[in-house]
Amino acid sequence: MAKDIRVLLYYKYVPIENAEKFAADHLAFCKSIGLKGRILVADEGINGTVSGDYETTQKYMDYVHSLPGMEDLWFKIDEENEQAFKKMFVRYKKEIVHLGLEDNDFDNDINPLETTGAYLSPKEFKEALLDEDTVVLDTRNDYEYDLGHFRGAIRPDIRNFRELPQWVRDNKEKFMDKRVVVYCTGGVRCEKFSGWMVREGYKDVGQLHGGIATYGKDPEVQGELWDGKMYVFDERISVDINHVDPVVIGKDWFDGTPCERYVNCGNPECNRRILTSEENEDKYLRGCSHECRVHSRNRYVAENDLSQAEVMERLAAIGESLETLVAQ
Template identity: 35%
Template sequence: MQSSHPYVNIAAYKFITFIDAEQKRPEFLAICKQLQLKGTILLTPEGINLFLAGMREQIDQFLAWLRADERFADLEVKESYSEKQPFTRMLVKLKAEIITMKHPLIKPELGRAPAVQAQTLKRWLDQGYDDNGRPVVMLDTRNAFEVDVGTFENTIDYRIEKFSEFPAVIAAHKDELADKTVVTFCTGGIRCEKAAIHMQNIGYDSVYQLEGGILKYFEECGGAHYDGDCFVFDYRTALNPQLQETATVQCYACRAVVTPRQQLSPQYVAGKSCPHCQPEAVAAPTEASGAY
């Protein structure tokens, strides 16, 4: 696979106190340019989030450089491959948060919420309850347009338009989730990790994050208990439970997700318009933060 797809695409994040992010920015930019990498790196006081692509040797050199910083020595990376360089430039950005919650800074290194592994979650969903006999409820922490591409069966979807809405929404529904085990999930772990910690902080007594998110679940369990595909914030748009690119696309004009069925509409013109572009359609989301 790698021989015919020479570019290595990596995605990684880690929540860790990173007070020298501003000072480190020039170093990150210099090493990436030296290695001819392209993509985006977010540096924040609460950690790092990155999406990069380059040749195998250069990617490995970058990861060796990054992991030499003991704060990132255990950084876990998701890899995929492509025939072409999917990014057009190299950006290293400073932000206030890895994923914007607009809430007092959460520091997962002071204590993560419990994580449930994919195989364990599948077993819980098979039997309908966790190892303590509590009913299991799946809670999607992603934006509504992502959920529409696919999600777990019978999941709770509060139709949030951006992650900063999550704290208020989850506080309002606390009573109805009492006596249940709540498993938060997202694409790759960032949002559900932050969400689960926040839920613990406001008094939820049985909450887990799905370790590695939907993509890790697909890798280990396929599509069991899942309907549809998984939206991803890159050129592939959506992956099926076999982690293969699907025919789902994003509209070039309005950035809405356009399913294969919607592509049959006369209003869909590749690179120009789609059914969502019409005045009566709901405005497409603009938040494409790459928040896995």
């Protein structure tokens, strides 16, 4: 069956004058052609994922390529059966990638147009994966890594990207005298983070050009040495990368069985992304911990209109009780 929806993943570091007005104008255009998606606009550039039919996405790409400084912007294109977004958002932010530098020191931020790591093609990156003297570092959030990652890549002990610089500083003995290559979904985070590593004094820093998304489409490597699926920030949740020898590496949060289905913890104050089957989601009330399961605002309980007796029954089945409710 023909796939008539295209999903566009893209970014570009380019100075944007009056970025707040640019964002407003950009949103108006996107809505005028019926595009759906999520776009961040900052003084330092633009970063987005959008979806629509062929005609709509072509109009959008032509529009972006007509904008000053964006004539060569690189769109990574997926073909899908359904829309990847329900609405259209364009937001202005201070940065399109927040590196977590001390005290939000934007003046001391990394400018990838001036400092960034060496670009590696998919073939060169695959060679780096096989090189015992090269350290491969995943720069994404923990839940992205847990769903899929390159074989042998280091998983930093962090919850999100903002924590990565400090983690590297705390573990610099692992990297300082070695070649380091980094990767992320589409390349936008690595542009800035590899530049930060260069500024920190690392001598040989590389990055996967175009990110995992490009690696999976390369006709030569065909996604080989990638395990699991790639997490994406839209309705699809995940996409296939390895077309040679794919394997499932995601593990159910509750019982450790193979799983590639993500949900958010039912406790809105936690909201942790967890892998779990529908069966275990029901069994554990979509709560990643006892505290989240019994939280007074548990969304799973509300969505399924469960009575207190029903909640107590499910908790008893897993050896827990409703003895303590967490206050709002």
